[in-house]
Amino acid sequence: MMFLRANKGSSLRQMSALALAISAVFATPDVVAEEHASQSDFGGVGLMQMPNARFADYGTLSGLYYDNEEYRRLAVSLQLFPWLETTIRYNDIRPITYSANPEFSGDQTGKDKGFDVKLRLLKESYWLPQVAVGWRDLAGTGIFAGEYVVASKRFGPVDLSLGMGWGYLGRRDNISNPFCDVADKFCQREGGFSGSGGRFETDKWFRGDASLFGGIQYQTPFDPLVLKAEYDGNDYSRERYLGQLDVDSGWNFGADYQVNDTWTLKVSYERGNTLMFGFSGEIDLNNMGQVKTANRRVPTPNTRTAFERQEQIDDPQSSRKLRSEAWRLAGLSVTELQNVRSEQAEEAEEADTLRIYSNQLYYRDYQQGIRQVARIADQILPEHYDYVEVVQQNDQIQLATTKINLDVARKAIHNTDFDTELEDAFSREDTPLSEREQQGLYQAEYRRGWPRLSVRPFLDQSFGNPENFYMYQFGLDLNASMWLAPGTFAHGTVSGNLLTNFDDFNFLVDGFNSPLPRVRTYVREYTTFSDIWLDNLQLSHINQLAPNVYTSVYAGYLERMFGGVGTELLYRELDSNWAVGVDLNWVKQRDYESHTGFLDYDTFTGHVTGYYQPQFLPNTLIKAAFGKFLAQDNGLQLNVEHKFKSGVIVGAYAAKTNVSARDYGEGSFTKGFYISFPVDLLQTEHSPNRGVISWTPLTRDGGQMLSRSVQLFHATDLRSPFYKE
Template identity: 45%
Template sequence: MKPSLQALIAGLLLVLVPQISHAQTKTTYRQSDYGGVGLMQMPSARMNPEGELSLNYRDNDPFRRISLSMQLFPWLETTVRYTDIRYERYSIDPEFSNQTLKDKGLDVKLNLLNEGRYQPELAIGLRDLGGTGLYSGEYIVASKQLFNSADWGAIDVTAGIGWGYLGVRDNINNPLCHVDDRFCQRSRTTSGTGGQFEVDDWFRGSSALFAGVEYQTPWQPLVLQVEYDANDYSQERLSNPVDPNLTEPPVYSDSPLNWGAQYALNDHVQLNLSYQRGNTWMFGITLHADLDGAEQIKVKPRKRAVLSVPQTDEAELTQALKSELGIELSGWQIQGTTLTLYQQGEGNYRNRAEQLERATRIATHYVAEDIKRYEWVTVNQGMAINSYNVDVDEFKQIAYGARFTKPLSNTYSQSEARAWSAQQGEARTLTPDWDVTWRPSLSQSFGSAESFYFYQFAANADINITLTPRWQVNASIGMNVLNNYDQFTYRVDDYESPLPRVRTYVREYYADTDVWLSNLYSQYTAKLKNNWYGAAYAGYLERMFAGAGTSVLYRPQSSDWAFGGNLNWVKQRSFDEPLGLRDYKVWTGHLSAYWQTPWLERSLVKLDAGRFLAGDEGVKVTFEHRFESGVVAGAYAALTNVSAEDYGEGSFTKGLYLSIPFDLFSVKSSIDHAGLSWEPITRDGGQTLKRPVDLYRLTDLRQPFYLNGIK
């Protein structure tokens, strides 16, 4: 399997992110061959610190594995993995595909018990729970440190019991058979087209004990390992051999013991070497990054001292806020001793507390001392989103050090943003404006028959015309830079599915065009009343669909809950005519609920219920977690009234994504993000329209203080 562009990009990120991370002060455990903390083939009960991201490559003939493991919470480890099986073909028809078989898998591990003086750490895990089932297995495992000395090193022992692929050695009767006879039997096939959770098979069938010892040598970079493997490799699949003369899988075990060593080049790169099954050498590499603690040293203006001045200078204040914080004032009102300042956009600082402090310090230089209250109102696309209120006298007292036991955040409060009143102050006239920005983009698809990975790397020119703060016209023109879609020889014109093709035409859109119109649309946004926001849009909304739509959002100030809905009429765009349309059209829309879970800090659950692009109906569930660094990791799944057989390979739409702040790679502060996504296979069911306006994101500042970096 040739290295893909996506793997190279992920590797680059993992190399760069550690360079901007905190010094390594957390205990980071080593990754297994499958990804996830473990020994070699076997898992352990250990968990890495929250936010630990590991990119792993292992070559263990005849398998090659690439995996990405993330410690989403201190108690939850997740892993996605691709395995290249070099002795088996993807298909029996070489005209359809001539690549070797690529198997995808998803693993999770849950912490059950933390290690104590006498008790071990305990975990339960599921391997390949949503893939083809080729490597599916379950386990319960315990780990305990027996010895730790600065002079002699440390010894960590692991023991557990496995089922499925982790129980093939069958060296112990399944203890759950004593609970119910059904646990004694396990299916060796997956239901439907794969990709489902085969709950009925979990912890069933044969089982096996496994164990291992890990020795951290006194020489810190070197770790030695030995494990007893619970798999004897007697049930490997051989359906479509690469070599027609091959009658048995070239995988067998001469010994249950695996021996290994890991060498750390630094805190972020480890090399692996082991001898497994008594007949095979394995080598690999792991790259680590700390997504929770990642940060970049910033070049910032010095925080201004707090002053008291006799009169207000609006022009100087406006200039200072724009040059130092990226805040553009659009309005200015004084009522008694309260000054309300309306700012366009959110400024440059993701940390709201820091931006609010800096803005208030600047204001004391140019606002008369008889003003006792500042109201900083943020306006996004003409919508008043949020008001941060500052008690000026209290702020000055704390800043001067007169009340050094109190934080500055004690002087802040959050309230509903007041609507603009022309009778109460002057507004800057915002004339029509336009700008052009350039950005790179990566479009991709995984798991196709012709090749494991297809991509298009493009340069995009984004044009924004602001007619009024609420009314905008946007366009994006794409230009091909790198593209391997021309390798497609099979355009699946006879794709058998009862669903209309809404996303599987991706190849036709990307294969033959060097310059294209990504979108061209007009949008209008408005605050309808307190807590209510609305948007309307029309035009060429995305690469594949054009049409019109509207959305509405109810989001109370400082609430963990929000509710919304959208309704759209769209028509499929032509493959090669920039403004052309095809015959397919559909009404699509959803009712949405958003919940910032207080018991899972900085986590969002979103539920969308309605009609999807292919006319199928159902729900889409999205979960995302934001780390302290601002990196967001998310996952989604769409379940509709389309059966797994009608949907096709994968059974239902699902995927993962990362959103990474730009300022992790820059010495300048920024609120912009870059996104990476992974959808194991693209099908037509459960697909949503890429709407140009996301009201929930535009109103993020309405969330509670604890989510805005203000404590």
């Protein structure tokens, strides 16, 4: 039972009137209007200060800037699943300074970061509202921490919301906490935060004062304009650092003006005395793409430009023609061709299958290359061939074989059967390793040539620093790789600054007296030593020991901060949703005052890692690595990645080891977020490569893994494609 408190008179009457109005409307359903997923003042879909139960479209990445006299907020929200919204936010607390020491942080204002989560519990139906539960400022310092349950129902152009909040969202205290009837511990909520912050303080959730809140969002007849009104669950009487803010009204009013499909201007008048303004923007990570202008179309069959069918494929000229078109149109670097007899043709005079060993170097969608091979084979191969087997490789290791049934493929290519798709001709299987030893029609000579060079830009960013809120390092990576023997290659990266403000650092190593070896917190020393540096330089060898078993060994400068030697073993079955690997490394810390030297610290580090793609979470990869970290602490790192239709991958990780939160320092445990995006989303040519943008709230020494540039799970991705299509 929930009991209203008689001593809350005025606010209670206002809230009761709103509740009665919303209840009355809930009882009379009407036509549902198109949803306008408007960002709240804190980021994430909501009203203004208060949330609602609405969500953006799946895959929407939103950014928000909102400003007022006391607080300025920057937030990024992602609709990770249709039922899950996540938000990362920085709060600029304008009336206070970052620290009391001007030599440390100058006149920079106070900063706080937070993380929010909202889950949909019930999807809206004709009679029932949509219901959501959420946590604000989760695992932060608790300045804005709060929890809520909220329901929203739409009637034509009107969207009504009613909810209950705790913590920061419940300070108006206009209703008794219903969980007090469950247990007395829910009646009190401790202030502040425990330890060094950054912890999930579950012992505070849904405890202490509670408040009803609600609001209305109205889509005006003028499509770009949306109006809002809400009753605030916070009375702003206990703002940390600021005390009590002036409040003349519990009602807030606002308007959103959608400039175009991407940008929205926002303005509101809140607390009866404060004008706020800002803007938001959004992009669709799920459906984003780039039109390709490169002409790699296979000529139409039976036209003037069609390929000439070869009478045989085992002479050098015909073989060269096939390999040339496979490279030009399908992006395949062919290493070997074999004639094979299938079970149906064991007694035949001629082989009925052409096997192609190759590496895909152009398409991210490997099946696009297979489709091109099918069209090429339809026109070029002699008619006695019934099948083509494309053995996909990463250098000399076999990953998967796609078998093309040419009879089925021709039905789709020539439109003789409208129910047949080209993909119906494809099947995946493993080709025995022993088959590679057979004499082939063609085998590429393994030649050592000049190193392959590439240049790519990089941007390292850091937010919330004492010197400047935003610090950056923009430069170029010069990458070089050279194959020395089958499976063996040398590769390295030299990096250089073009534009940076990292030289504004007021201090280098931080002043925290950590009992852990400083394996990552010398980061400022590394970044300020030189404008040109050797990022990595190593020798690697990848091999396939047996079906489903892959190994690698490597040695050299493995990353910016460590060099050494290591090995990895991976077991991965074809088209399986799981794999398991183990890596073991001996590493020594690199000197931050020289390009090639080392410090005295060395250690063994390694992990047993499980990889799992659950069927109940499509397009999601879960990685769990248990072992010894760089600072000699033992524990588990959990990494979750989700891929959208566009190929963009969003990931988050957290590591918890046997280091206590006190010894770890601020943040309590290692965590971070990143976005991996296909390079071909940014260009008109196809590409199998990826770029990464990452964000780490705070770098400490516990729970830190070695950054290995060659990882077998990525190298064997085509066994069960995730990073490629």
